[in-house]
Amino acid sequence: MTHINKRWSHLTLCCFAALAIPFSALAQTSGMTSESTEEATVEKPAPVAGQQADAYYSKDEMEKSREELKKMLGNRKTGSILFNQFEAQSVNGSEDLYWNGQAWYGGDINKIWFKSEGLVSLNSGKVDDAELQALWSRAISPYFNLQTGIRHDFKPKGLDHAVFGVQGLAPYWFEVDVSGYLSTKGDVTARAEIEYDYRLTQRLILQPRIEANFSAQDIAERDLGSGLTDVNAGLRMRYEIKRQFAPYLGVELQGKFGGTRDIAKLAGNSGDQTVFLVGIRSWY
16 A cells, blocks of 8 residues: 555656646746846837838938948839831822820839821822920829820911820720820810720730820811710731831721711811821830
């Protein structure tokens, strides 16, 4: 009996010893953690408003670093030139040269933007239509820019306009450019352009494009009636020999509407025409 009691005593002591080991280790760890936390708290400098790096580096060093960071992350000034359309057009035995291009320079938020569009008759060599826009562009979202500035019409008659518009990338990758114009004569007009690049292959691209023009009043000197004046809807198939250089073929339907169509018919035109074209799209 005494022998059994001794065995139970030894077993009980062993159990208590086994239970005591983790509690002892936990106490030691807790003590070390509290000591290290106190040491770390003592060594850390007081928090500084703005960024914690301000506590370690001088003000001049931080300002220089922030300027470099802005340049790396988007405050860099860049520019580009795009000739979206530079093409020869053939319609009813008449040959014309048409261009539509734009250029911009600036940062991610603010840019200077230039746009130009025009038509030259290859039969007579005369400029039938030519305009130039100088705009200030400001990003109002990741995909859209608000644009305002001036537009000068060299042909058919020299005329200046105030410009206010929006340009950007709509959902599903539609490129949109909508602008309103107020001329020095008080005439109000508007233009909307929508296009989409459908990639058949990595280099072969089909581009549907539609342009619609509007006028708030009749403008006799420009042969325009009020309302929707004309719509141009076309398809262009281009092949990118390089990303920056792509020849293309296409067809475009051009139609006049409302009072503008009536004016065209009085002048002997049907108001509708089909244009075949060949051109080059390039950017730099």
